[in-house]
Amino acid sequence: MNRRQLLKRGLFGGGLLVLAGTLPFAFRTTALGRRPRRELRLLSLEEHAVLAAAAARLVPGDGAGPAWPTAEALDCAGKIDALLATCHPDVGNDFRRLLRLFESGFFGTFIAASPRPFTRAAPAEQDARLEAWRRSRLTMLRSGYQAMKRLAHAAYFSSPEVFARVGYPGPPEVPQVPA
Amino acid sequence: MSRERAPGVITTGAELPAMSAHEVDYAIVGSGAGGGTAAAVLAAAGAKVVVVEEGGHYTRGDFNMQESWAYPALYQEHGNRATDDLAIMILQGRNVGGGTTVNWTSSFRTPPATLRLWADRHGVRDVDAATLEPHFAAAEARLDVGPGNPDDVNANNRKLMDGAGKLGWHPELIRRSVKGCARLGYCGMGCPLDAKRSSRTTFLADAIAAGADVYSDCRVTLVETDRGKAKAVVAEVLDRATDRPRGRLVVHARKGVVLAGGAINTPALLLRSHAGTDSGVVGKRTFLHPTVPLVAFYDQPIESFYGAPQSVSVHHFADRGARVGYFFETAAAHPMLSAIAFPGFGDAQRRIAERLPFVQATLALLIDGHHDDDGGNVAVSRDGRVKLNYPLHASLREAAIDAIGNMARLQLAAGAREVMTLHETPIVIRSEADIGRIADAQFIANGHTLFSAHQMGGCAMGSDPRRSVVNTRGRHHQIENLWIADGSVFPTALGVNPQISVYAHARLFATTIAAEAGT
Numbered sequence: 001m002n003r004r005q006l007l008k009r010g011l012f013g014g015g016l017l018v019l020a021g022t023l024p025f026a027f028r029t030t031a032l033g034r035r036p037r038r039e040l041r042l043l044s045l046e047e048h049a050v051l052a053a054a055a056a057r058l059v060p061g062d063g064a065g066p067a068w069p070t071a072e073a074l075d076c077a078g079k080i081d082a083l084l085a086t087c088h089p090d091v092g093n094d095f096r097r098l099l100r101l102f103e104s105g106f107f108g109t110f111i112a113a114s115p116r117p118f119t120r121a122a123p124a125e126q127d128a129r130l131e132a133w134r135r136s137r138l139t140m141l142r143s144g145y146q147a148m149k150r151l152a153h154a155a156y157f158s159s160p161e162v163f164a165r166v167g168y169p170g171p172p173e174v175p176q177v178p179a
Numbered sequence: 180m181s182r183e184r185a186p187g188v189i190t191t192g193a194e195l196p197a198m199s200a201h202e203v204d205y206a207i208v209g210s211g212a213g214g215g216t217a218a219a220v221l222a223a224a225g226a227k228v229v230v231v232e233e234g235g236h237y238t239r240g241d242f243n244m245q246e247s248w249a250y251p252a253l254y255q256e257h258g259n260r261a262t263d264d265l266a267i268m269i270l271q272g273r274n275v276g277g278g279t280t281v282n283w284t285s286s287f288r289t290p291p292a293t294l295r296l297w298a299d300r301h302g303v304r305d306v307d308a309a310t311l312e313p314h315f316a317a318a319e320a321r322l323d324v325g326p327g328n329p330d331d332v333n334a335n336n337r338k339l340m341d342g343a344g345k346l347g348w349h350p351e352l353i354r355r356s357v358k359g360c361a362r363l364g365y366c367g368m369g370c371p372l373d374a375k376r377s378s379r380t381t382f383l384a385d386a387i388a389a390g391a392d393v394y395s396d397c398r399v400t401l402v403e404t405d406r407g408k409a410k411a412v413v414a415e416v417l418d419r420a421t422d423r424p425r426g427r428l429v430v431h432a433r434k435g436v437v438l439a440g441g442a443i444n445t446p447a448l449l450l451r452s453h454a455g456t457d458s459g460v461v462g463k464r465t466f467l468h469p470t471v472p473l474v475a476f477y478d479q480p481i482e483s484f485y486g487a488p489q490s491v492s493v494h495h496f497a498d499r500g501a502r503v504g505y506f507f508e509t510a511a512a513h514p515m516l517s518a519i520a521f522p523g524f525g526d527a528q529r530r531i532a533e534r535l536p537f538v539q540a541t542l543a544l545l546i547d548g549h550h551d552d553d554g555g556n557v558a559v560s561r562d563g564r565v566k567l568n569y570p571l572h573a574s575l576r577e578a579a580i581d582a583i584g585n586m587a588r589l590q591l592a593a594g595a596r597e598v599m600t601l602h603e604t605p606i607v608i609r610s611e612a613d614i615g616r617i618a619d620a621q622f623i624a625n626g627h628t629l630f631s632a633h634q635m636g637g638c639a640m641g642s643d644p645r646r647s648v649v650n651t652r653g654r655h656h657q658i659e660n661l662w663i664a665d666g667s668v669f670p671t672a673l674g675v676n677p678q679i680s681v682y683a684h685a686r687l688f689a690t691t692i693a694a695e696a697g698t
Binding site: 057058059060068083085086087088089090091127130134135139140142143145146147149150151153154156157158159160162163165166167168171172174175177 | 250533
């Protein structure tokens with residue numbers, strides 16, 4: 001497979017799978033952070049830590065003032081783990097490889113001159129890493145960013161604790177009608 | 180010859196033994212618009228029918244209007260279905276009732292121009308408006324499709340109507356499949372009133388009353404064929420909590436098999452089964468109405484999350500001659516779906532999300548397959564996973580950019596304070612002078628939010644077995660007792676929301692099956 005074919009195949013076509021396979025030690029220096037709030041069904045502790053760190057930066061919680069719950073408070077990473085555990089096993093495996101790439105300082109250096117593991121980088125450096133994925137010229141990196149972003153935002157913004165922050169009063173009362 | 184049967188039942192995966200086998204006249208795969216209608220027609224004709232549905236069985240008491248529950252429970256791949264590169268998010272139902280449980284009730288007949296295109300270019304010469312008329316009429320009657328109702332128009336749709344009206348773009352009221360609608364705004368999460376007329380509450384209910392049985396939580400993985408005939412369907416019985424197989428269900432079909440799993444799952448099932456795929460066209464020419472959203476901000480609250488989600492459409496740009504056409508509708512901007520669609524992350528995204536009540540959301544649906552674009556294709560990986568590849572053809576990108584500009588013009592005409600594109604680096608538009616900047620921005624995969632709620636094609640009907648999968652009555656060209664009765668038979672995108680077209684074509688096909696079988 002040449003480089004062009006690799007890039008055209010996209011996130012779940014194998015491109016990242018190949019890259020992630022070259023980073024076997026990416027999780028060796030992962031900062032585990034807080035323990036998971038629920039028993040993990042799919043992810044390892046290291047993978048959960050990377051996901052939790054990314055979700056913290058992706059959602060508005062951190063730095064938006066105390067009224068906005070944090071990703072950690074809403075257990076975004078745990079909710080995503082539970083959802084992915086019910087998806088096709090390939091989806092979970094692809095996502096785990098994606099987390100390995102996100103964490104890798106080697107890959108971080110390559111895309112954003114950020115040599116630390118993602119979980120050990122400062123918030124501004126983590127944001128720069130996410131920006132590099134988001135704005136990449138490579139489709140597969142943009143796809144990887146979207147996978148992470150959509151899952152984090154789905155877990156966060158579907159939580160009733162956030163509704164008031166976005167001016168959404170929640171579902172209305174359902175009129176009573178006979179069955 | 181018709182014969183009375185005792186009413187059937189819906190049996191969930193949890194109620195099924197680890198292994199079971201059944202023998203019926205017709206096995207139907209899928210319980211949405213196509214499967215429900217085929218089941219109703221065949222059961223009414225006296226045939227013993229079983230419907231096998233991958234998704235779960237939910238009723239109105241389950242529909243809690245929470246996105247956190249609805250998308251994982253009611254949609255394909257727990258709401259995460261997308262094209263391979265994730266560029267287009269695919270919203271497609273997966274439950275007893277299929278897409279009709281979660282659609283937004285918009286009811287259109289297949290446009291005459293689309294039927295003419297199919298006749299002229301795709302060998303569909305005997306399915307014209309007159310042929311379909313009784314089937315459209317029957318579907319509309321059963322689904323309580325009434326005339327467009329001005330009282331359905333919420334503030335979100337009002338802006339679409341006002342802007343299009345001022346520009347002379349002919350907005351129209353949308354006919355809706357509802358009875359006793361309270362305009363709550365949660366059609367996409369299942370109607371808690373059963374006011375929406377879905378397959379589950381109409382045709383599938385009729386089928387069950389006429390003796391059809393339904394098995395939910397059963398994912399059909401194989402159509403067994405022998406010497407050119409379909410013999411049985413084989414399904415995994417799923418544990419709903421884990422979505423993993425916990426048993427096996429086999430339905431032997433004495434007379435035939437009808438596939439109605441939708442335009443992605445039906446071609447995938449044929450490919451996985453190696454059933455009648457020699458022509459090489461199964462899974463090819465898959466169309467999505469790639470959907471380009473745009474948001475406008477108003478000074479007064481819009482609260483698009485309440486009220487009938489879609490009540491106004493604009494088809495002024497459906498025919499752009501040699502260029503790909505499109506039409507406009509609205510979207511209900513609930514928090515989760517909106518946040519996924521909004522560009523950026525963290526604090527930058529917070530500033531957009533905080534304005535949610537003031538957001539008007541317009542959609543441009545691109546009419547794919549009518550020009551030089553061949554759509555996408557469905558494939559199956561070695562371990563059976565469904566894959567959808569959909570390249571963004573240059574002609575679609577041109578249409579998307581043109582549509583974004585016209586949606587912005589429409590919102591400015593309707594009085595929006597500002598308009599924001601959903602490029603990852605959004606373009607904010609406050610006047611006509613800003614619209615030129617849209618063409619300067621890249622329109623690339625995962626560089627702009629794209630959805631699809633309308634999946635079509637992949638098993639096209641037609642007269643030429645080299646270019647189509649089924650004939651114009653849904654019968655497979657090679658497997659004589661295998662029919663397809665869902666949106667996969669459409670040779671191109673429709674140019675309108677597809678539910679009524681699926682109901683009507685399924686009814687046409689099923690009445691033909693019943694008549695030919697003499698049941």
